[in-house]
Amino acid sequence: MASAGRPPTTRRDAGPARWRRPVGVGALVLATGAAALTAPATALTAAPTPVNFATRCVPPPVAGLPPINGTTTAEISVNDTTPRVGDTVTVTYRVTKPAASNPVDLALPADIMTPSGTTVLGGAQTGRITVTGPKKNPPVPAKGAFPPFSMTGTFKVTAPGEITLSPGDYNIHTSYIMELDTPCTVSSPPAPVSLTITAEGDPAPRERAIELGAASGKPGARVTVTGSRFTPLTEVTVAGRAGAAQTADRMTLTTDTDGAFTARLKVNDKATTGIVAYEGASWSDDKGAGPAAYTVEDDTPLPRQSQRINALVANGTLAMSQEGDTVQLSKVDFGTGGGADGALRTVTVRDFRGGPAGWSLTGKVSDFAGPGGSTIDAEKLHWSPSCATAPGSPSTCAAGSEGPVGTGGATLAATPDAALTGGEFTVDAGLSLKVPAFTPPGAYTGVLTLTLT
The missing domain is CATH 2.60.40 (Immunoglobulin-like)
Structure with missing residues (x-):
């Protein structure tokens, strides 16, 4: 007897909201000694289509009956057929004709059946979605056919392109006198594709950039800072950087309609090692550019018979x-x-x-x-x-x-x-x-x- 219906899975964010380029990737092979049945999707369709597929349902052992080999009719629908990568899509798996029926000479009352199952993803994104339905059904007569039911679940789009959705295995759990399950599996997986959706890719990140008109200057000198690919008509702060700390050398301006700007930043702090530009009230990696290296040439006169000693702590990875x-x-x-x-x-x-x-x-x-x-x-x-x-x-x-x-x-x-x-x-x-x-x-x-x- 299969287990009771699985609860829907809540996806979690895979990382901080800010955009970053990946700098390291590793892989681990995980192995164990047991498993479960699933199936990939196959052919493509342009709209939700009812499909029929051979199904093997196993009545509860208490019924003392052999497995039922029948045909399930089902269809898959979604709340958004053109999602973007990162969107969460709600999937509805509707079984209009279950392969199983009430196996006993006992009528079943209303609202004692809870369905659960999986929807299979294929194409640009593979995997399975856990779907569950409410505990709701009309009365079922003795030896009568099980009524239609719907199950819903969600998945997060992770890849652009055509994604197919096919019906997977399902289970009918009944809570009347006893807690019983009737698991039904796709006899010859995969089941036919019922729906194909097209996912669009992530919006291209704005790869903001700055260039300096000079790599060094004396204290108080102005350096030309040219910015590109910032958000158009947005306030930008241009500031000096002393290592990881921001200095008091800063100015604000507004980008043009192309997201570009030209600034003349006066640099006074002798500790300055770079210059940054960013949108918003403070620096953030996803809305900034730089630091571009800049050196302040210390022109303070030295006492006679003395030497100036400079040191540099270099950035690593x-x-x-x-x-x-x-x-x-x-x-x-x-x-x-x-x-x-x-x-x-x-x-x-x-x-x-x-x-x-x-x-x-x-x-x-x-x-x-x-x-x-x-x-x-x-x-x-x-x-x-x-x-x-x-x-x-x-x-x-x-x-x-x-x-x-x-x-x-x-x-x-x-x-x-x-x-x-x-x-x-x-x-x-x-x-x-x-x-x-x-x-x-x-x-x-x-x-x-x-x-x-």
């Missing part, structure tokens, strides 16, 4: 490393299921940039592929992140939230923006793959990809 690339999870038993547990191979993040930007380490996992085309849904992998900060580090690392990883991704660890950031950090996580009870035996493997931005 943001990088990550991991202790190995394979995790072996513990075994689970067929018929029992449970958590296949293990631990992430330790990741070390070194932020030696010496600037104001923090970082975010995110991860996403593929479905777990097993024998004979069997899979375990990526949403079944959960982690419990932890992060330690090395003594003396300017930043403090914060671990991501405990919960599912999935194909959409989740945050493993991060540090915030600040006047001065950096340091060395050790990131770990407990891993647990929630294996359904009657998953076909065998070895299953998924790939966890980590990205540092």
